[in-house]
Amino acid sequence: MSVEADGATPILEFRNINTHYGAVHILKDVDLAIYPGELVCLLGGNASGKSTTLKTLLGMVTPTTGEVVLDGEVVNDKPTSYRVERGVTMVPENRRLFKRLTVKENLELGAYLRTDKDGIANDLERIYTMFPRVKERLSQRAGTLSGGEQQMVAMGRALMAQPRVLLMDEPSMGLAPALVQTNFALIEEIHDSGVAIFMVEQNANMALSIADRGWVLQTGRVVLDDTADALMANPELRASYLGG
Amino acid sequence: MTATSVPATASSSEPQWSPDPRRLVSYGAICALTMVFICLIGMPVKLDPRPLIDPILSRGYASLVWVPVVFGYSVTSFVVLEGMAARRRGPSDVLEGAIVGAIGGLGVGILGLLVDNFDLRDPLINWSPQLVDFITFGNSIGFGIVIWLVIGALCGAAGAGLHLLPETVRLYVASVVLAVVGMSFLETAATDLLQGLKLEFISDAIYAKQGGLTVRGAVIVAVLTVAGLALGRFIRANQQRAAAGRAEADLATGGGASLTPVGGAMRRRSNRELVLGGLGIVGLLLLPQFLGGIMNELLANVGLFLLLALGLNIVVGLAGILDLGYVAFFAVGGYTTAVLTSPNAPWLHPELPWFVALLIVIPIAALVGLLIGAPVIRMRGDYLAIVTLGFGEIIRLLFLSDWLAPYFGGAQGITNIPGVQIFGIATVSGTDPKAVFYLVMGFCALAIYVSWRLERSRLGRAWMAIREDEKVAEAMGINTVNAKLAAFVTGAILASFSGAIFAAKVGSIFPNSFEILVSVIILVIVIVGGMGRIAGVALGAVVLIGILGGPSQPGLLQELAEYKLLIYGALLVWMMLKRPEGLLPNVRRSRELHHEELSQDAWLKAQEIEAAAPPDPEYPGWETPA
Ligand SMILES: Nc1ncnc2c1ncn2[C@@H]1O[C@H](COP(=O)(O)OP(=O)(O)OP(=O)(O)O)[C@@H](O)[C@H]1O
Ligand SMILES: [Mg+2]
Numbered sequence: 001m002s003v004e005a006d007g008a009t010p011i012l013e014f015r016n017i018n019t020h021y022g023a024v025h026i027l028k029d030v031d032l033a034i035y036p037g038e039l040v041c042l043l044g045g046n047a048s049g050k051s052t053t054l055k056t057l058l059g060m061v062t063p064t065t066g067e068v069v070l071d072g073e074v075v076n077d078k079p080t081s082y083r084v085e086r087g088v089t090m091v092p093e094n095r096r097l098f099k100r101l102t103v104k105e106n107l108e109l110g111a112y113l114r115t116d117k118d119g120i121a122n123d124l125e126r127i128y129t130m131f132p133r134v135k136e137r138l139s140q141r142a143g144t145l146s147g148g149e150q151q152m153v154a155m156g157r158a159l160m161a162q163p164r165v166l167l168m169d170e171p172s173m174g175l176a177p178a179l180v181q182t183n184f185a186l187i188e189e190i191h192d193s194g195v196a197i198f199m200v201e202q203n204a205n206m207a208l209s210i211a212d213r214g215w216v217l218q219t220g221r222v223v224l225d226d227t228a229d230a231l232m233a234n235p236e237l238r239a240s241y242l243g244g
Numbered sequence: 245m246t247a248t249s250v251p252a253t254a255s256s257s258e259p260q261w262s263p264d265p266r267r268l269v270s271y272g273a274i275c276a277l278t279m280v281f282i283c284l285i286g287m288p289v290k291l292d293p294r295p296l297i298d299p300i301l302s303r304g305y306a307s308l309v310w311v312p313v314v315f316g317y318s319v320t321s322f323v324v325l326e327g328m329a330a331r332r333r334g335p336s337d338v339l340e341g342a343i344v345g346a347i348g349g350l351g352v353g354i355l356g357l358l359v360d361n362f363d364l365r366d367p368l369i370n371w372s373p374q375l376v377d378f379i380t381f382g383n384s385i386g387f388g389i390v391i392w393l394v395i396g397a398l399c400g401a402a403g404a405g406l407h408l409l410p411e412t413v414r415l416y417v418a419s420v421v422l423a424v425v426g427m428s429f430l431e432t433a434a435t436d437l438l439q440g441l442k443l444e445f446i447s448d449a450i451y452a453k454q455g456g457l458t459v460r461g462a463v464i465v466a467v468l469t470v471a472g473l474a475l476g477r478f479i480r481a482n483q484q485r486a487a488a489g490r491a492e493a494d495l496a497t498g499g500g501a502s503l504t505p506v507g508g509a510m511r512r513r514s515n516r517e518l519v520l521g522g523l524g525i526v527g528l529l530l531l532p533q534f535l536g537g538i539m540n541e542l543l544a545n546v547g548l549f550l551l552l553a554l555g556l557n558i559v560v561g562l563a564g565i566l567d568l569g570y571v572a573f574f575a576v577g578g579y580t581t582a583v584l585t586s587p588n589a590p591w592l593h594p595e596l597p598w599f600v601a602l603l604i605v606i607p608i609a610a611l612v613g614l615l616i617g618a619p620v621i622r623m624r625g626d627y628l629a630i631v632t633l634g635f636g637e638i639i640r641l642l643f644l645s646d647w648l649a650p651y652f653g654g655a656q657g658i659t660n661i662p663g664v665q666i667f668g669i670a671t672v673s674g675t676d677p678k679a680v681f682y683l684v685m686g687f688c689a690l691a692i693y694v695s696w697r698l699e700r701s702r703l704g705r706a707w708m709a710i711r712e713d714e715k716v717a718e719a720m721g722i723n724t725v726n727a728k729l730a731a732f733v734t735g736a737i738l739a740s741f742s743g744a745i746f747a748a749k750v751g752s753i754f755p756n757s758f759e760i761l762v763s764v765i766i767l768v769i770v771i772v773g774g775m776g777r778i779a780g781v782a783l784g785a786v787v788l789i790g791i792l793g794g795p796s797q798p799g800l801l802q803e804l805a806e807y808k809l810l811i812y813g814a815l816l817v818w819m820m821l822k823r824p825e826g827l828l829p830n831v832r833r834s835r836e837l838h839h840e841e842l843s844q845d846a847w848l849k850a851q852e853i854e855a856a857a858p859p860d861p862e863y864p865g866w867e868t869p870a
Contacts, residue, residue, distance in 0.1 A: 060718060084721030092719060098712035109709050112702070113721040161721070 009072050010035050011165045011196055012057055012088065017066035019049075019056050019220075026052045027063070028220040034165055034198050039191045041199045041207040041228075043237075044217035050200040051093055053217070054167045057198070058090050059083050085113050087164030091171060095154040099143030103134060103153055106142050110160030120160070127156040130189075148179045155186065165196040172203050184210055208232050263340055268319065272344045275315035275400075276351025279308055283355055285810070286370035289378050291803055295456030296428045303456070303803070304378060306425070312348045312396045316341030316403030337404045345400015346393050352379060353389030360385050416470055423469040428457045433539060433800050440534030528685065532678045540677035542790060544749065545797040547684030548742050550785035552762075553769040554691040554778065555738030560767065561776030562704060563731035564711025565621070566629040568763055569636025573736040575758040576612045577743025579643060580605045582658040582753045583651070589658050591651040598664040598748055605740050612639075613736030614729065621728045624714075636763050644755035657754035664748045674749045687741050695778055698734070707731055708776075761795045768812055772819055774826015783827050788812070 010033040019027040026049045034040055044050050055061040056068065059080040067074045070083060089110075098106050107127065111120045128135040131152040137145060142153055151171070158166055171187065172180040180203065188210050191197050201207035208214055208228045216224035216237060224231060231237055282288065292304030301309075320337045356379035364371045380388030406414055427434060427450070435447040450461025457465065532540050552574060559567045583589045584601035596604075616635050620628055643652050652658065663673025664683060672679040698704045706727040709717035718724050747753050765788070773784025792808050793799025804811065819826070 058719060060715070079723065080718055081721040081723055084719075090719050092716055096713055096716045098709055098716070100712055101708055105705065105708070109705060109717075109720050109722075112706065112709075157720075 008035055010069070011071060012198070013067075013069035014053075014057070015067040015069060017056060017063045017068065019052055019061055019063045021052075021061075026220050027056065030066075030217075030220070030222055032215065032222075034196055036164065037191075037194055037196050038213065039188075039197045039199070039211050041201055041211040041214045042217060043201060043204045043207065043214060043231075045240075048217045049220040050217055051169055052220075054090060054169050054198075054200060057083075057167060058088060081113060084161055087162065088167065089158045089161040089163035089165075090167040091154050091158045091169065093169040094173060095150050097142035097145075097150055097153055097157070100141055102139050103142055103145070104138040106153055106157050107134075107160050110157035111162075114160075114162065119162070123160055123162065127159060130159075130186075131156060147174055147176070151175060151179070151183060155190070159190070159195075163195055165198060166190065168197065168199045170200055170202060172201065172206070180206065204237070263336065268340060268343050269347070271315055271319040272347025273351075275312055275344055275348030275396075278315075279311050279348050279352050280355050282308055282311065283352065283375060283379075284368055284370050285807065287807060289370065289372070289374045290806070292378060294803065295452060295454065296425065297462045298452035298454065298456045298458050300459065303428075308352070309395060309399050312345035312399035313403035315348060316345050316400030317406055318403075319344045320404040320407050333408050337407055338401045341404020342397040342401035345403070346397040348400065349392035349394070349396020350389070352396070353392040356380055356388045356392075357385050416473060419473055420466045420469050424457065424462050424465050427461075427465045430800055431455060431457075432802075436536045436539045437534055440536065529682075532681050535678075537677055540681050542798070542800065544677050544680040544684050545794055546785050546790045547681060547688050548746055548749075549766065549769060549789045549794055550688050550782055551684065551691055551742040551745075552739055552766045553773070553781045553785050554688070554695055555735040555742070556766050557770050557773075557776065557778070557781050558695060558698065558707075558738070559731050559735035560770055561781075562699060562711065563707040563728055565728055565731060566625070567632045567732070567735070568629050568760075568767065569616075569632035569634065569639070570735065570739060570766055571758050571760070571762040572616065572636045572639035573609055573613065573739035574743040574746070574762065575639055575643060575755075576609050576736075577605055577740025578747040578753050578757070579652055579658070579743075580608050580740070581744040581747040582661050585748070586658050586661040588660040590649070590653050595662075598662070598744070602741075602744055605744050606737055609736045609740030610733045613733040617729050617732035617736075621725060621732065633760070633763075636760060640755050640758045643758070655755065657752055659752040661747050661751050661753065663751075664745075672748065674751050680745070680749045684745055687745065691738050691741070692778055692782075694734075694738075699776075699778075703727060703730060757796070759795065765789075765795055765812070768816055772815060772827055777826060780826045787827070788815075 012032075012034045014030050014032040017027050017030045017032075018025065030053065032042075032053070042050050042053060052061060056063050059068070059075065059078060059082070063076065068076055070078075070086060070088065075083060098109065101109070107124060108120075111123065114120055133149060134152050134156055137149065142150065145153065155171075168187070172183050175183055184206055187197060187199065191210075199207060199211070208231055211228040213227050214224075214231045215222050216231070224234065224237060226234070287307045288304040290304070291307050292302050294303045295301065296303045296306045320340055356376055359371055359373075359379075360376050376385070376388075379392065381391065383391075406417065409417065431451055435444075435451065438444060438447045450457055450464055452458045452461075532543065535543070552570070555573075556567065556570050559565050559570070581598065581601050583592055584594060584596045584604060585598055587593055587595050616632075620631050620635070623631060642648055644655060646654055648654070649656075663671040663676075665671055670679060672683050674680065698707075706717065706722045706724075709720065709722060710724050710727055714724055746757075750757075769784040769788050770781055771784075772788060773782070774780035789797065789799065791800045792811055793801070793805055798805060799808075
């Protein structure tokens with residue numbers, strides 16, 4: 001049913017997931033799989049359950065039925081920290097930096113679960129070369145950064161966790177049009193360095209243009225599951241999300 | 245009022261300013277209401293017998309006349325935003341201040357008239373003939389009204405007139421007023437200290453027999469203040485000039501992006517801080533030797549509350565858990581110590597030495613912290629605050645209850661708690677406040693060290709992340725429940741130390757020592773000091789407990805004891821409006837800002853260089869889409 005990269009086991013997988021908030025049924029029988037090194041995206045209208053999908057993947061919301069599988073292991077009852085340790089990291093919706101902490105502290109908190117001091121120092125350097133602007137603002141409080149700078153710090157913070165798969169919730173939300181493009185370029189750059197990316201986006205055109213595969217969620221149900229090219233060509237999708 | 249407005253000349257392009265009568269009237273009305281309020285809570289009459297500056301100004305009149313000064317000043321303060329023409333200062337300011345002050349004074353006069361003619365003593369206990377006497381200076385009511393109009397106008401004008409002074413002069417004036425009022429109010433402390441230092445002649449020289457500064461004393465204080473201030477400014481200016489020189493040299497050699505000047509300045513400053521800190525500690529250790537019993541008692545109380553506030557600072561300031569029932573752990577520490585050490589304890593009474601008891605107090609406090617914390621910690625914000633408030637009361641009521649009376653003595657409490665035996669050398673008990681002070685200081689030092697280390701630890705960082713955004717902290721892999729429980733338990737243990745010392749100091753323990761008010765006051769110390777800042781919390785404890793006094797402990801300003809809660813409340817409101825960051829400006833943040841400026845300059849310079857050079861094709865620039 002899904003378009004699979006041959007052979008390999010997925011890093012993260014949903015098997016027939018149902019998630020409720022109280023009595024409200026949000027995710028309905030969702031199947032997903034993210035393979036190492038992939039760039040996949042999840043599309044869907046408002047309140048269709050995209051953010052809930054990410055939270056369920058990371059363990060911040062527990063599914064009512066079904067299995068969340070990480071590297072072949074069912075992790076339904078494992079805490080978020082267990083998944084973060086194993087390389088699942090999220091860039092939350094609206095970036096959500098720790099506003100009154102400094103940029104440096106934000107980055108360090110990304111590496112909270114890591115104990116390899118040298119590795120952390122290396123990764124900090126890597127992020128400084130990736131975002132020179134961040135380096136100049138290390139002791140500034142994160143809440144006073146511009147939107148673009150906050151996006152860089154949010155990505156940097158996520159990268160500090162040494163992710164194997166990066167979950168991004170609407171990374172281009174609230175960015176100026178010029179920044180959206182560079183932002184996507186950056187996501188590709190991160191992807192090229194070997195990190196799998198699972199991206200939730202409203203900007204379906206842009207997302208599909210860089211993605212390998214995609215899913216479309218409608219009121220909590222996966223209604224389309226195909227390669228990015230096929231989705232781009234899909235007339236229904238064109239009509240509803242890609243602006244005709 | 246219209247006479248004061250500057251006629252708008254059509255030719256002038258500058259925006260003309262004219263007084264706003266509604267603003268004046270509303271400020272005047274608030275000024276009058278404030279003064280009437282102060283009269284009706286009885287402050288002036290109660291404080292009147294004691295002079296502030298003998299024989300010019302009594303504390304009673306002082307409690308009233310500051311109001312028109314403040315209102316006169318604030319009615320003529322304007323925020324000048326960018327692009328707005330700054331208001332030109334002139335005699336019209338003084339006139340406006342005078343009008344506002346006069347309205348305020350009129351309020352007092354009318355109050356005198358009303359008090360003289362109607363009897364409202366039933367609801368208002370301070371509606372008394374003494375108030376009329378106070379307002380009229382013992383003369384007719386007509387005289388009273390006129391004189392208060394004049395006093396109000398003069399004070400208002402003086403307040404507004406401050407704007408006309410140059411910045412520096414204003415600073416001097418404010419400092420002198422503060423120093424004179426402060427020295428007068430802190431008379432007890434100053435005489436006590438001077439006596440201890442065998443310098444009685446100074447206190448004899450500046451204080452009047454019936455209390456308050458003499459005129460000569462006020463002049464001496466003023467002159468010393470001005471001299472000290474001038475010297476301080478001179479030294480600072482010199483240092484700044486030197487620092488600027490160094491920074492320039494550094495920049496010239498190090499290039500634009502180098503941040504070494506900041507690093508250097510920081511290192512130099514931290515050295516100086518170390519020296520100052522060392523001197524401060526030595527001074528603090530020697531201080532009790534020169535103080536009398538009352539002053540030492542006061543310091544010991546400050547220490548007890550500081551210990552509590554440091555603990556709560558970890559919970560509220562670092563981890564962001566608004567615990568309104570913190571007194572519970574203070575009570576647990578006190579009662580556990582009492583049960584374990586007192587021969588009169590209704591239960592167990594193993595009569596352990598205090599330090600041994602403390603070893604048992606710690607795990608018990610931690611356990612209670614866990615028991616209360618576990619259910620509470622999963623709640624958010626206001627729910628958590630209310631539930632902790634409830635738990636605080638539950639603990640007190642349990643100790644009060646007949647049900648637990650066989651264990652904790654109910655309303656009778658536990659008496660005859662022995663002092664702290666220190667290796668058989670000395671016994672620290674309430675009769676020796678000096679020793680209690682040293683004991684408390686020891687524990688405060690420990691608490692400060694622990695807070696300081698925790699703040700910089702991994703756990704401390706987790707707390708700050710949780711305080712900022714709990715959900716995201718969780719997404720970073722922080723176990724938020726455990727981290728918050730750790731904060732709760734750490735806070736509980738520090739509070740139990742304070743409780744244990746409190747029990748040994750007072751020698752007996754009753755449930756009513758642990759009312760909600762204690763929680764509230766500890767919280768106010770933390771807020772006023774600036775949440776999450778150790779030095780701020782220390783200053784908060786000194787100012788609030790030392791000067792105003794604790795829930796049932798007297799402070800330096802004993803005359804104001806009755807108005808303590810009012811002042812606490814007013815201070816809290818004012819702080820929230822004007823200085824939400826707390827009393828002490830955040831050193832780290834101001835350093836940061838400084839650093840920021842420099843790095844901003846560096847960044848701008850880099851931009852210029854980049855603009856001149858072709859962009860690097862390897863790296864897609866952020867601003868320019870690739
Ligand atoms: N904590 C919660 N409690 C109850 N309902 C929730 C909670 N979080 C989300 N919901 C509801 O679940 C539904 C799906 O929310 P979700 O955030 O997953 O949508 P989304 O697809 O990310 O939408 P958007 O594109 O607007 O971000 C919404 O109707 C939302 O109101
Ligand atoms: Mg969403």
